[in-house]
Amino acid sequence: MLKDITLGQYFPGDTVIHRLDPRTKLVMTIVYMVALFTAKDIISYGVVMAGLAAVIVVSNTKLKMLLKGLKPIVIVLAFTGILNILYAPGEHVIAHFWVFTITLEGIKTAILMMLRITMLIMGTSILTYTTSPIALTDGMERLMGPLKKIKVPVHEISMIMSIALRFIPTLIEETDKIMNAQRARGADFDSGNLIQRAKAMLPILVPLFISAFRRADELAIAMESRCYHGGEGRTRMKVLKYKRRDIITFILGIAYLTAVIVLRKIGL
């Protein structure tokens, strides 16, 4: 049950997308997001979507997995859709009641907005589905490297992130175990009103926090006993290097973004 959460989970594979340098993938994800928010009308949305579809196919990502990742934001989606339908201004009025006016433009905006959120989640999910957390934080650390000059603790930030990512599955497993143990003592997590349910979480949260702190403590000791002292002078086992496929990807990315910007300029 809890193990079914897929948001931010890595699925190992051996496609071009998997093999790309994490920095390339990070930058491309940002390019994709900029393109997505630049897109204005149906045709430019189509171009953005085509790019997404191509990456989905090449990376061999299962559509089922992507849709599963959308589950947590279904409410946000519905909310966006309804608000846009009810409030977006427009000329072609379809229905009018109380203070609301539903217009053709409103419906269109609603659909495009929902599409935008869906595509945003899907695109960023592909990044985490095809990139191992370690590669991801490694890439971030390198990309943020210049910030070290202005005393941003880049290495520490990326270390914190990789540790956090590393412990998500562990904590989920732990939660499952504790829940089962409390269930065995007759705890009931699925019934009662909101307050009762919130109270029922206490027997899970307290042990979970305690074990999280214990783990953090143990990890800190383990790291210190292996003489960890931060990023200064630290070498890597796998040094990131741009390859030809990364350069090609960058060129494609620039073309992609340019196309969307041009389409926006001419109002499509």
Add this chain to the structure above:
Amino acid sequence: MKSAPGQEKSGQKGMKKLDPILEIVDLTHTYSQGTPFEHVAVYNINLKVYKGEYLAIIGRTGSGKSTLIQHLNGLISPTQGKILLNGQDINESKETLRQTRFKVGLVFQYPEYQLFEETVYDDVAFGPKNMGLDKEEIDRRVRESLEIVGLGQEYYKASPFDLSGGQKRRAAIAGVMAMEPEVLILDEPTAGLDPEGCREIVENIRNYRERTGATIITVTHDMAEAASNADRLCVMGNGKIALLGTPEEVFARADEIEELGLDLPEVTKIMILLKRKGLDVPTEVYKIDDAVSALLKLKGGRNGA
């Protein structure tokens, strides 16, 4: 008590009551069915647990023992087959499932990690409270179960997090005992404790059994510990029951046990080695006393000299 059909001789030593309290019928459990991660954890298990007996389930990591016991109080439901408690299917309805949770107490591995209340007393009272008992009954049960595990009044108001490792473990076990389950299942209750802590836990379990006449099931990979406490041993391998019987019956099949990657008790190992050297000794012995008397007998009447 309803007498269940098919009461075969179980080979228990000195057990009078032969009513099965738990029956596992054709149990199969498959994890993540229908996905690439599909994995059969237990396959076609049939087992009767008798009222008042002490059964030890033994197996290596991944042999399916933890999956098996989580079925017994309905934490996971069977892919195939069923679990009968006093003749009734526990997965029949939500209510039977709820009742089962209270009748079959399950102590997980490292139970001290589930402690959460501010005081030991409150933590032990969590189970009985969930049962909906009245205040006096809860109080009686908490006091009794804490007494069983040897935590006196001075610990009632202590924070469970201030206790020592062994005490925490015992407080957590008391939390399950306080529900007064008819069947108490413990998953590796002595894991990670020093010999003194182990001895205390074993003592507590025996104590509970004597007081309540409850059925005990423990899961372990330690043959010696299982053999010295249990009436019957159930050895699991690859999701199936490999051997089932009294310790003598099981240890008589030493080769199979070693094939399953389990260790025989030291005493048994010595006896097997002696037999290989040509001495005519029994090899199903697992207690030091028995081994000594067998060896003395071999010496021929010179015992006591």
